[in-house]
Amino acid sequence: xxxxxxxxxxxxxxxxxxxxxxxxxxxxxxxxxxxxxxxxxxxxxxxxxxxxxxxxxxxxxxxxxxxxxxxxxxxxxxxxxxxxxxxxxxxxxxxxxxxxxxxxxxxxxxxxxxxxxxxxxxxxxxxxxxxxxxxxxxxxxxxxxxxxxxxxxxxxxxxxxxxxxxxxxxxxxxxxxxxxxxxxxxxxxxxxxxxxxxxxxxxxxxxxxxxxxxxxxxxxxxxxxxxxxxxxxxxxxxxxxxxx
Amino acid sequence: xxxxxxxxxxxxxxxxxxxxxxxxxxxxxxxxxxxxxxxxxxxxxxxxxxxxxxxxxxxxxxxxxxxxxxxxxxxxxxxxxxxxxxxxxxxxxxxxxxxxxxxxxxxxxxxxxxxxxxxxxxxxxxxxxxxxxxxxxxxxxxxxxxxxxxxxxxxxxxxxxxxxxxxxxxxxxxxxxxxxxxxxxxxxxxxxxxxxxxxxxxxxxxxxxxxxxxxxxxxxxxxxxxxxxxxxxxxxxxxxxxxx
Numbered sequence: 001x002x003x004x005x006x007x008x009x010x011x012x013x014x015x016x017x018x019x020x021x022x023x024x025x026x027x028x029x030x031x032x033x034x035x036x037x038x039x040x041x042x043x044x045x046x047x048x049x050x051x052x053x054x055x056x057x058x059x060x061x062x063x064x065x066x067x068x069x070x071x072x073x074x075x076x077x078x079x080x081x082x083x084x085x086x087x088x089x090x091x092x093x094x095x096x097x098x099x100x101x102x103x104x105x106x107x108x109x110x111x112x113x114x115x116x117x118x119x120x121x122x123x124x125x126x127x128x129x130x131x132x133x134x135x136x137x138x139x140x141x142x143x144x145x146x147x148x149x150x151x152x153x154x155x156x157x158x159x160x161x162x163x164x165x166x167x168x169x170x171x172x173x174x175x176x177x178x179x180x181x182x183x184x185x186x187x188x189x190x191x192x193x194x195x196x197x198x199x200x201x202x203x204x205x206x207x208x209x210x211x212x213x214x215x216x217x218x219x220x221x222x223x224x225x226x227x228x229x230x231x232x233x234x235x236x237x238x239x240x241x242x243x244x
Numbered sequence: 245x246x247x248x249x250x251x252x253x254x255x256x257x258x259x260x261x262x263x264x265x266x267x268x269x270x271x272x273x274x275x276x277x278x279x280x281x282x283x284x285x286x287x288x289x290x291x292x293x294x295x296x297x298x299x300x301x302x303x304x305x306x307x308x309x310x311x312x313x314x315x316x317x318x319x320x321x322x323x324x325x326x327x328x329x330x331x332x333x334x335x336x337x338x339x340x341x342x343x344x345x346x347x348x349x350x351x352x353x354x355x356x357x358x359x360x361x362x363x364x365x366x367x368x369x370x371x372x373x374x375x376x377x378x379x380x381x382x383x384x385x386x387x388x389x390x391x392x393x394x395x396x397x398x399x400x401x402x403x404x405x406x407x408x409x410x411x412x413x414x415x416x417x418x419x420x421x422x423x424x425x426x427x428x429x430x431x432x433x434x435x436x437x438x439x440x441x442x443x444x445x446x447x448x449x450x451x452x453x454x455x456x457x458x459x460x461x462x463x464x465x466x467x468x469x470x471x472x473x474x475x476x477x478x479x480x481x482x483x484x485x486x487x488x
Contacts, residue, residue: 092406
């Protein structure tokens with residue numbers, strides 16, 4: 001499902017964490033696992049904790065340094081439990097997932113995205129973090145903020161899956177529904193403006209600024225014909241209720 | 245922090261999962277752990293996986309049945325990996341967390357909230373699930389949908405913490421981008437639904453279909469925080485005008 005997304009574990013100490021990572025990945029539809037110099041792997045503890053995600057362990061790619069794991073990756077997120085004063089943008093897992101999915105949905109993007117996790121005790125080194133475009137900071141209480149490695153992977157893969165589920169194209173039927181015509185869109189915008197003036201949300205003498213923002217918003221959504229009809233139906237009911 | 249929230253593990257088989265649960269709880273500011281008939285506890289493996297959350301293990305309350313663990317609880321969420329045909333509302337972890345926090349923020353609520361997790365292999369029994377007000381279903385791929393027990397606890401405690409953090413006023417420090425938070429979006433959708441029912445555009449007993457289409461539409465637009473504020477402003481004016 002997420003064929004262009006890699007999970008990269010660097011210098012993992014406990015084989016159990018590798019297995020638990022594989023399970024978390026498989027639960028959420030990820031399959032590409034890269035291991036940079038794992039201390040002990042393969043190992044029965046990894047297989048046990050994978051609990052059926054053996055295929056991901058078997059396909060795992062073992063490399064000797066982070067650069068090898070990142071070859072072919074255009075967007076790289078590094079996780080960090082500690083606050084660092086590095087000049088890199090910090091995002092939370094939800095923001096990272098939304099960003100990753102919106103880039104994957106761009107048909108011009110054909111490279112890979114990596115999520116990099118450091119060694120259990122120390123995390124990623126500053127040098128490793130500087131190979132990343134973004135740092136992910138998992139919100140946690142201040143005096144106990146270091147999560148288990150596989151738990152961190154679980155949260156990030158869960159957010160990816162949630163972002164995926166929430167942006168799923170509705171149903172196969174809808175692919176055949178036509179986008180709204182420019183004329184219909186324009187009629188909708190004019191109707192919207194008129195109703196917003198009626199409810200005194202817009203100043204009649206200066207509706208421009210807010211209307212521009214609203215047009216931008218709805219244009220981004222690429223409205224379908226049926227959706228425009230729903231929105232116009234809502235406006236009609238608002239007008240009717242106010243006139244009652 | 246979440247003094248009124250209990251994590252209840254029923255019939256846990258592996259002590260490691262109890263330790264990992266304690267760590268996940270402490271990471272996210274929870275402290276009340278109830279164990280219903282754990283197979284092996286205490287145990288060095290639990291302490292090892294707790295990785296410093298020993299205080300939560302030491303304070304854990306061991307009981308002989310679920311009812312004892314739920315005494316004093318008014319709102320009970322039960323996790324379930326399998327689809328069951330029980331007449332209980334199913335929510336995802338994010339919805340559960342938002343609901344739990346909104347109830348906790350009600351000053352009239354002085355009882356407790358429980359999140360109940362079943363045995364590793366079998367999950368909660370139907371009888372146990374019927375003691376719950378809501379079922380939580382963690383979204384996952386269909387043919388590999390059973391998460392590790394402690395990983396499930398981690399996701400739910402993470403969502404609680406996220407819901408808590410995102411209802412805090414933003415600080416100048418945060419690097420948050422302009423995208424609306426999931427919580428704010430959810431509040432907007434709830435407000436939208438309420439207004440659409442008021443104007444009689446939605447049938448109050450069956451708002452699902454149209455709300456799903458509208459969510460899909462706005463999700464596609466990837467709303468920014470400011471846009472959500474504009475939309476909520478419009479809804480507020482509609483409501484005001486109708487009440488006038």
